[in-house]
Amino acid sequence: MNGAVLIRGRHVLTSATPESVTDGAVRLSAGRITHVGAYRELAARFPDDPVHGGPNDIVTPGFVNAHGHFSEALLAGMAEQYELDGWIRELIAPVAPHLRREDAYVGTLLAGIQMLRSGVTLVNDMFVCDPVGPEPVTPGVVQALDELGLRGVVAFGAGDARPGVEKAAVIREHEALEKAAAVSRLCRFRVGITVVAAQSPELFDQSVRMAVDGGHGAHIHLHEVREEAAGVRARHGLSAVEYCADRGLFDAPVLAAHCVWNSRRDLALLADHGVGVAHNPVANMVLGSGVCPLPELGALGVDVGIGVDGAASNDRQDMTEAVKTAVLLQRVHHLRASALSARDAFRMATIGGARALNMGAEVGSLEPGKAADVVVFDGESPALANVHDPVQSVVYCAGPREVKEVWVDGRPVVVGGEVTSVRTADAVARSREAAVSLVRRAGLADLSLLARV
The missing domain is CATH 2.30.40.10 (Urease, subunit C, domain 1)
Structure with missing residues (x-):
């Protein structure tokens, strides 16, 4: 039209x-x-x-959903009893090798419908899976976004720390998603890095080269929980933020999700390198991860957007809920009604998210x-x-x-x-079949009444 x-x-x-x-x-x-x-x-x-x-x-x-995971779209309402490490170990890791292109396509339809109906027009997604099958998985995300008419910045959340994942397969998955995005009207590609600890130094350096030399930029989780920050420092002698700066990742445009547990040096590095941050208030509350230091980031001029995050850590893919929660979480954390205003959150959900993605001249x-x-x-x-x-x-x-x-x-x-472009009832019905099959393949039927029917 x-x-x-x-x-x-x-x-x-x-x-x-x-x-x-x-x-x-x-x-x-x-x-x-x-x-x-x-x-x-x-x-x-x-x-x-x-x-x-x-x-x-x-x-x-349109709202900019600054961080999410279509890879979790079929897992809503499960495993609420875990903090992040246990949640990854007991839910995300078992599912990762079993995700297929059909799951990516159907899950993106299901979550994308919810996002559109809550005012999202651009989603920054990181699809986390272990590429162990014969067919690339992530192009299914682009297919569904194109059908929905939803603008996307798409990334494959890459890691080679889990058994059975080969670096060559990781690179092939990146390349397949990049190729799919290149022919899409609405999608563009970024290099995904799940977390620093999920990648060998060799793969991380290769990710940096793709992000910087390829001109794609990167999407990464940084300092979501205290354990992550401590673990990276114990392994590398640097915080995850310092490690990214030291290895050259910040030479590319970077969107960092969470950034909850930071030193003053970490915050200064984010600001100095123009790293955008995605605040995910609902997911941080569900997983008990902590509170993003929005006043400190704002004082340093860091561009911050709001993310819905994935359906396994937020459950509801509702941007209006995330925007309101961003205000309430800051106020209850700081015990001050002026900690964050409605106008602050509205700008974060629109132009703030666009700028965090280095897209402020185009949308927001x-x-x-x-x-x-x-x-x-x-x-x-x-x-x-x-x-x-x-x-x-x-x-x-x-x-x-x-x-x-x-x-x-x-x-x-x-x-x-x-x-307007898909029948919601058909997407819902198709997602039920996909969810049951995925949970059973992953051996998680004990967490799902749906999969035991």
């Missing part, structure tokens, strides 16, 4: 300057935003453009020339009946039920609250 449209709202929140336009509209044409301004002026100037949204709606930039705000990624929140919903402050209403009041329309690259991918 390349014809021009106007998207109207009582409040247009831009994540730019000006911050908002009352009784405004955004004009989309050929996949780009061409105008942002007063609805009456744009309607008079472009009388033939069809109008979407409505006089009481709230129009925003409603400005002429940027990609036409737009969300319309339903002003006729009971939750948004009385909008005293539109930013607070989006952050604290809105949920997936309030997401009326989502546009990605100028195309409507959610209309009337439903995705």
